[in-house]
Amino acid sequence: MINTAAVDVLISEVGPRDGLQSIKSIMPTFAKNAWVDALYQAGVREIEVASFVPAKLLPQMADAAEVVRHAKTLAGLTVMALVPNLKGAEAAIAAGVHKVTIPVSASAAHSLANVRKTREEMIQEVAKIVQFRNEYAPSVKIEAGIATAFGCTIQGLVSEDEVIWMAEQVVSAGADESGLSDTTGYANPAQIKRLFRRLKAAIGSKAGAAHLHNTRGLGLANCLAAYEEGVTSFDSSMGGLGGCPYAPGASGNVVTEDLVFMFEAMGVKTGINLDLLFEARKPLQAGIPNEMLYGMVPEAGVPKGFELTSKWEV
């Protein structure tokens, strides 16, 4: 087992949600559970296991409650789910999640396209979810991630003032934390530093995770920039599943395996064992045999003489 008290950064695995909802294959429930188990065995301690949305819209997520219930059997694991609205939050909380994450777009155009609500309506939705949580499940944490924080494929540029304003609004509405998401893979390291610095200045310790994509190859450089700016919580996806894959074999989300390698090689403790993390690709691939898993370090292997910074005690 690993000494999680000594972890420097939290790697939050979003593959079971962000990854699986973006592919054609539907991963069977037992396979999802086996994958979550393997991630946990590798030392992953926060997993976004599902999205609570109508099964009609996302049949890949029809078993959300079942996956939550299984993940909750793993001691010390923070079980997260994405919820787009109050109805989803009610279902997720009923299933027993520890934390919900609500996507709130900084882009007015993306907000309408993604959740058919204006940004102001989404802030009200966050307030409603907070009210429900306060009344029925006060221990559940609420994250409201600012989507399209670094640019939008529909409207292009997104005002940095509006991004920070959105984060302030969701925190005022009662969210426990608000992170920034590069939904479109538009971000660059200078922008990452500027916006996370402003986010911390605006909402202090409620500044949350960096959810970054690798669409233009800058995923790890952007994670590095965020880390240098003091961010300690990172979303990523095993095999790079999810996001908006343009490049063949490439991916949207930052690849968990590559991200963990970067941090561990730098001497930054993730608490994750890289060999066991590579092992966790097997149940994932077994559950979605027709999908291609991405990842540079799994292909190339670790450098000769490489040692993990996170020490494991057996």
Next chain:
Amino acid sequence: MINTAAVDVLISEVGPRDGLQSIKSIMPTFAKNAWVDALYQAGVREIEVASFVPAKLLPQMADAAEVVRHAKTLAGLTVMALVPNLKGAEAAIAAGVHKVTIPVSASAAHSLANVRKTREEMIQEVAKIVQFRNEYAPSVKIEAGIATAFGCTIQGLVSEDEVIWMAEQVVSAGADESGLSDTTGYANPAQIKRLFRRLKAAIGSKAGAAHLHNTRGLGLANCLAAYEEGVTSFDSSMGGLGGCPYAPGASGNVVTEDLVFMFEAMGVKTGINLDLLFEARKPLQAGIPNEMLYGMVPEAGVPKGFELTSKWEV
């Protein structure tokens, strides 16, 4: 045309040498020349156009002198070539290069495997090349890049003290500059910062380029780290050609297109026009139709609303 006086970083294109010597195809001379022209049109102002080695060893480089002579017709372009020894340097200088680069391994094992010389013998070779240059071509610049500076696939770890010692030795032997090469794709951002800081402390303004690979996906993150440490000269390869390709579709060398995009998006002027750079992939692909070109930004396109930092005046 572009105002090159305002450039913040120098992107040195190594594809015609590092890229073309690593693939099976032999690119015809006229196609190499057309590619070099297109790179130049895009604003690239330093190109490593060839390697002066026996054609028996590297038939891809048999036309080295011809390519140098063509490249020299492009005003303001620094024409570089790799030379492994004095004989190569004599040929390169006879062909008219502005600058030679000599690979000197920090790994004792790699030095023997790569050039069949010990590290000490290679330092003597640098001294011989310097002597020849001083006598016959005093305007030619000499770079001695420290290969395997971040680790070696044969011996594993490479002592950082020995890397810095090697750089000091080649500079003492008369090299004008010494950069660091991640020949094996082993580097991480923390190591990059540490070693380039030490390099600058050891050899001051003679600290040269960062030659980084993307074998484990950290290429751009490592370039960012080097830039933050004050490095302003970067080797990269169009289409990511070259290096040690493990991952299918992926590559060894950092992709020029992605690197230029990162810097320009950050507000760091490269002097390169990204649209014209993408155009330069066409003559490259035409000359090696059976090889796959890599690059995330060429596939995904630039973000909506993106503007180059380097302003072009027509």
